[in-house]
Amino acid sequence: MKKDYNFGYTKVNSKQKTKLVQNVFSSVAPSYDIMNDLMSLGMHRLWKKRFVEIMDIKENDIILDVGxxxxxxxxEILKENLLTNLYLLDLNKEMLFEGKNRLKKEKNIKYxxxxxxxxxFKNNFFDKYTISFCLRxxxxxxxSIKEAYRVLKPGGKYCCLEFSTPKSSLISSTYKIYKSKILPFLGEVIAKDKNAYKYLSESIDLFPSQEELRKNLLDCGFTNVETINLFNGIVAIHTGYKL
Ligand SMILES: C[S@@+](CC[C@H](N)C(=O)[O-])C[C@H]1O[C@@H](n2cnc3c(N)ncnc32)[C@H](O)[C@@H]1O
Incomplete structure (x- = not known):
């Protein structure tokens, strides 16, 4: 029997999900940065700063940033002023183009x-694997978690930043209204694509909780798995090591 996948609350097959998600990113690519600032009131910058601090980058690290x-x-990594080799990977050429364009003055980046x-990429190649707001x-x-494990060197670190499940029921219910009403509204007005932001809201609802993702990381072989909640768990950073 063929497996169903969630594209938001709609059930689709695997190929359809990948295609529909890519359509979302092709549509929002030009307004992606402004929408991020608006939706999070600039908070995503702080989350990403903390994420990179937690990565604990070392001189000469080879880093893969997926999505x-x-x-x-x-x-944010470049602000650490360390010599690193950065590999940026994305399935969507419009999004990758946005990144390439913003980073055009930088050396030591491969796309x-x-x-x-x-x-x-070959086995045991990277010191750090990062995935920010992409895993969902x-x-x-x-x-993708198994692939992260494969390409990391022994001792390499997996770092995921993703929306998660708020810990307080009061925050959870307020956040629910924000996601279902305000996000699609902002999407319609700014990005001219209400459905893309409806998908964003639904994909957050359906994404595994902190505990489930922790179990997934352990099942895929990672050790010393840790979760750091930001904003009461609206967002979480998940880390683990390949030993
Ligand atoms: C919400 S954006 C996050 C971008 C950036 N990491 C950030 O934190 O602002 C998600 C990105 O993941 C990419 N993506 C989605 N599915 C992917 C996949 N299967 N493989 C690689 N990239 C993917 C999308 O094209 C999009 O650029």
């Missing part, structure tokens, strides 16, 4: 169109 989009994580589910969009997200 790199418009390059926010790369820009790849590719799918998190099947990485075209990956059709076979468990495959």
């Amino acid at each position: 790199s989009g418009s390059g926010d994580i790369a820009r 790849f169109i590719g799918n998190a589910e099947k990485l075209n 969009n990956v059709t076979e997200y468990l495959l």
Whole structure:
């Protein structure tokens, strides 16, 4: 029997999900940065800063940023002023183009169109694997975690920043109204695509909780798995090591 996948609350097959998600990112690419600032009131910048601090980058690290989009994580990494080799990968050429364009003055960055589910990199190659607000969009997200494990060196670190489940019921109910009403409204007015932001809201609802994702990471072989909640768990940073 064929497996169903969630494209928001709509059930689709695997190919359809990947295509529909990519349509969303092609549509929002030009307004992606302004929407991020508006939707989070600039908070996404603080979350990404904290995420990069937690990555604990070292001189000469080889870093893979999956679902790199418009390059926010790369820009934050570059602020650390360390010599690193950055590999940015995204399945969507419009989003990768946004990133490439913003980072055009930077050296030591390589760009790849590719799918998190099947990485075209050799085993044991990277010191750090980062994935920020992308995992939720990956059709076979468990495959992507297995691939992360494969391409990391022994001792390498997995770092995921993603929407998660708020811990307080009061915040949870307020956030629910924000996601279902305000997000699609902002999407319609600013990005001219209400459905893309309806998808965003639904994909957040359906994404595994902190505890489920922790179990997934352990099942895929990661050790010392940790979760750091930001904003009461609206967003969480998940880390783990390949030993
Ligand atoms: C919400 S954006 C996040 C961009 C950036 N990492 C950030 O934090 O601002 C998600 C990105 O993941 C990419 N993406 C979605 N599914 C993917 C997949 N299966 N493999 C690689 N990239 C994917 C999208 O094209 C999009 O650029």
